[in-house]
Amino acid sequence: MSTHLQGSLFDQSDAVRLGPPAGLRRTVLGDGAWIDLLPGWLHGADALFADLVDDVPWRAERRRMYERTVDVPRLLAFYGAGDSLPHPVLDEARAALSSHYADELGEPFTTAGLCYYRDGRDSVAWHGDRIGRGAREDTMVAILSVGAPRDLLLRPLRGGPSVRRALGHGDLIVMGGSCQRTWEHAIPKSTRATGPRISIQFRPHGVQ
Ligand SMILES: O=C(O)CCC(=O)C(=O)O
Numbered sequence: 455m456s457t458h459l460q461g462s463l464f465d466q467s468d469a470v471r472l473g474p475p476a477g478l479r480r481t482v483l484g485d486g487a488w489i490d491l492l493p494g495w496l497h498g499a500d501a502l503f504a505d506l507v508d509d510v511p512w513r514a515e516r517r518r519m520y521e522r523t524v525d526v527p528r529l530l531a532f533y534g535a536g537d538s539l540p541h542p543v544l545d546e547a548r549a550a551l552s553s554h555y556a557d558e559l560g561e562p563f564t565t566a567g568l569c570y571y572r573d574g575r576d577s578v579a580w581h582g583d584r585i586g587r588g589a590r591e592d593t594m595v596a597i598l599s600v601g602a603p604r605d606l607l608l609r610p611l612r613g614g615p616s617v618r619r620a621l622g623h624g625d626l627i628v629m630g631g632s633c634q635r636t637w638e639h640a641i642p643k644s645t646r647a648t649g650p651r652i653s654i655q656f657r658p659h660g661v662q
């Protein structure tokens with residue numbers, strides 16, 4: 455195969471770019487909460503995953519839990535409203551989400567939090583993004599996932615069955631309405647062989 459042909463094949467299959475947001479599908483969860491899903495929004499997700507592993511200044515954190523200090527079971531990075539993101543396609547994603555949801559959200563997505571789940575032992579426990587305004591107001595948290603799929607679970611705070619979505623390889627999920635205060639979400643640990651995943655969470659100012 456000629457170098458030229460290899461180059462063009464590489465471009466087609468691996469170019470890191472976003473598709474149109476047209477295929478977003480909403481699921482109403484109840485209690486004012488909903489999720490929007492767009493599988494494979496980002497093309498070339500494996501290439502972006504590899505870049506982020508290398509380029510992001512990942513932090514390992516320790517947190518106090520009662521009388522013990524424990525490792526947070528994932529690596530973290532945070533980009534504030536004015537910061538340029540670690541890959542130009544993430545600036546594009548933030549702008550595309552802000553434009554798509556402008557009327558419904560009434561404000562742009564500003565910050566980006568990144569989580570790196572190195573294997574099935576990494577996880578995030580049940581929680582709502584409720585440190586900021588999400589505790590009181592309807593808002594949105596948009597999550598782009600690259601790398602191997604992991605299950606995101608959602609469950610209603612007042613009890614009832616949970617909802618499961620496997621997210622990786624460029625999938626987009628948007629949690630909206632009252633989702634952060636009437637529902638909780640988690641990435642549970644997995645005992646199955648699980649490849650690494652990175653999630654990029656876009657949030658409006660003051661939502662954490
Ligand atoms: O990795 C994910 O998809 C979820 C992360 C999350 O819920 C959070 O960081 O608040």
Ligand SMILES: [Fe+2]
Binds near residue numbers: 639
């Ligand atoms: Fe969260």
